[in-house]
Amino acid sequence: MVKTRRKITTLRVLQVLFYALGFPLFVHLVMLVARPLSDSNLTTGINGSLSILIAAAMWVVVILVQLLMRAVCRKNRMARAVIVALVAAVITIAPILYSDFLLKSKYEEDAAAAAEKGLETENYETQITEYSEFVAATNAEIAEFLEVFNIEFASRDYNRGGANTDLSEVTYDPETDAYYSANGMYSDGYRFGYLAAKKVLTDYYSNKLAYEAEDKDIDEELAKVLAKLESNANSDWNKYKRGASASSFAMEGFEYITSPTEYEDAYGEDGSATKYYLTEERLNSILSVIGEKFGNNAELKTLLGVFAGKGDGSSEGISAIIDQLLAILNKDLDVDTLLGVVNKINLSGQSLGGMLAGLLGEEGATELTKDMLFGLLVNFSSYQSPMTYPVYYFIEDANLRDYAYAKYYATVHGATLGSVLVGTPDANGNEYVGEITMSTSGTLNPYSGEDLLYMFNKWDFEQKLQNEYYPIFAVREIALKMSAVIVFTLMAAYFFTAQIDKQYAKLTLKTEGGNR
């Protein structure tokens, strides 16, 4: 009696153990090898966990067949076992066959297409062996890319309360992972994610390189087009600023965002955008305060006088300059007065204004003009109204337009948010990108335009692989090792079940016989 019970317990342990060594172990192993895929940023939707789902589905199918067979074939235990074994074998071999016969040819087509685009590709056999290393390598490359440009894979909108500075609305587009303002541009607080950075850099470098291939400088071309849009009174840009009727635009199907007065509403007097950057009016009021307060400070003159005296001996000239500067320090000080004095001051045969203009890269200029000054200020203080189109919107040539937007995002927008995508090379030709802030100076750009375009191409192909192929490869890898094990352990579990039943039958016989 007790012996039989012990036997039953042992058999039950074996039954559960062997069952667990079959499909449960299979699913667990698939989970382990599929981990890099489910962690990968490149897998979309359910593809990250597709291998696990497939493995689980395989198990469920076998369970269903087992239940079905119990109902259909009640008496013949052996027949049941054989059919279940057959189904289990077919189910586990199926992904291997599917991968090696159907997927292989599809892969070879895709690989050939990718190779045509200049990518280095691996053959199918290498892929199914080393796919997890490829996932790891690509993810590491992407991680480095993100770090260089100080971004993260997912984008982010830094706007408070989801509204721009002028409180205009921001909308999110999940397909491009981007937050947009009403004018179709990225929102004020938009920090690029992987997709947006890729798009901006692609637009930037593909067009720039295409122009270079034709021995043209795209920046010069762009400057020409923009100058024309500004100077031609009848350009769409000027019509837009004037608020001309939409039908008069050369551009087909042009529509205002809100109304024909939108540009005036943003940049006209007391416009909605003018509160957020240094306009001439704003600068004048600041200069007026400075002029008034410093004009009343007697110590300033003393101090400057002492400094001049400590200077390099040309103190006479310097004190004359100081006098000229002190003379304009009153509440009437404004941009024009300041520029007037700066241009009048003569330093060794050249005006101070001319020297400053030279420093700003204006060759041959004899004086510093207001345009130059505000051109410089734009780098520190500007505001693109989310409610108006920028001038780039009116560029006819689509490639040049894409480039213009990309350049704006990569440099101005990126620099504002501390994620510079394209830097300005310094005197030594070093280009710093990424995290350029008050306290950090960015990273030396390790990529050339060609590098980036090649990498994007490669990552796009890798993304296709990670979504369409690798989940199957992961199941295939484990199924290959496990299919025989699964059938064997499943049958062992059946065997132990039968043994348990046999032991029960012994118990029953004793009961029936009444021999206790």
Added chain:
Amino acid sequence: MKRFLKIILFLIGFPALLGFVVWKSLTVIQEGSTYGFWPYVGIILAGVFALVYLIAFIITGVKAKKNAGNRKKVMGGVIALVIVSFVMTAGLWLVIDIPKLLPDILNSATSGTIGFDDLRENYAAQSEVHSNLLDEFIKLNYKNKNLDNEYSLDYWLEVGYSAPEVQELIATNFKSMDKNGYVTFKGPWINLADGGRLTIPVLVHLIINEREFQDLPYMLEYELVPNPYKDDDFNYAYQGAADRGEDYLVKWSILDMQGTPMEIDLGGILSDDIKTTILGVTGLMPEAIVSVLNTLNDCIADDALAGTPIYIGLDARNGDFKLVISSTVETRGMWDYKKSAWLNSNHLLFAVISIFPARQWLYIWGAVVVFSSVAVGALRLKEFGGEEEDDEGENEQNNANAKPEVDYSEIDAEVTKGMSVYERTFYMATQERNRRRY
């Protein structure tokens, strides 16, 4: 003996747990001593759980006695007690922890400035931080005479938050800093500055963007103005109080939100010659430098620029030459925005912090409480549960006194026709048991 054992088992359960919670909460209670009942919330919570357990303990105990002999009912009581012991310790916390309920509440209450992980194990240190916020606030406001100087500083530190004056000062002044500071920054600029993305364009936006202010009071008896120039011989901290006039509206700049002064080392930027020249002049006539810097600071404070003071100063002490840009928070008796916001809801934060020692020990000691409940249950079963039931009818003596056997074999044969061996076994076992019982 059993009674004694039960008492011991009860004591090592929830009462011991409460002891641990109180012991681990001591720092929090001490640090938040002027915050009334708030730092006790964790203990109160654990106490309520203990009470629920105690009630379950008593009820099941009384019922066990009442139902002595009915093993099923006594067993039911034991199971109920064990379930209550689990739910009132780890169970409830799992429900709170796993769906990230508490982390989310904490996150939204502190705008993400205090994370769940900051408190999980580190609650004692965090409570010291929050206590320090209040102490330093009191010291600052004693210095600028916002707190009555007729009483000693020690007096104010001792009464702390329990003094209505302190409560009013925190509430009024934080409201100004919030509504005429933090809230006025629209768009992404302040988030970028907080998020390690303070670029020059962001800083310019933060300073020159037009902001809207409300007419809100700010309590300030005596606004100290820092001395903008310091060298080894000339190093006063303050140059007296500012006279802002009656209807001066206190506003807050971006630097006030950040609090800490920005230091830019000019020594590294300027050549040694220029540095020596400048230091030669400034050392000679520090008052003139102070005057010029004051004028510069006046310009910045003008509505045309920042609209509120940002103090630009030079620090030439110890051979350094640094540009120091400091905020008004210290001279106005405030912390930076984040800490001021903490201080403003310090009582609630003490309540939240006090929950963590309770949470930790409810988790740790939960196992012991469940064990002691099982052990007490076993004793009760032994005491009141009556004889153990005999499942398989293995007791021969019972069979000897059984009713005369009825022959069911024909009925059984009919019913079990077509059954598998296993099913038949099950049928027979069930029938046999039923027949023996009735």
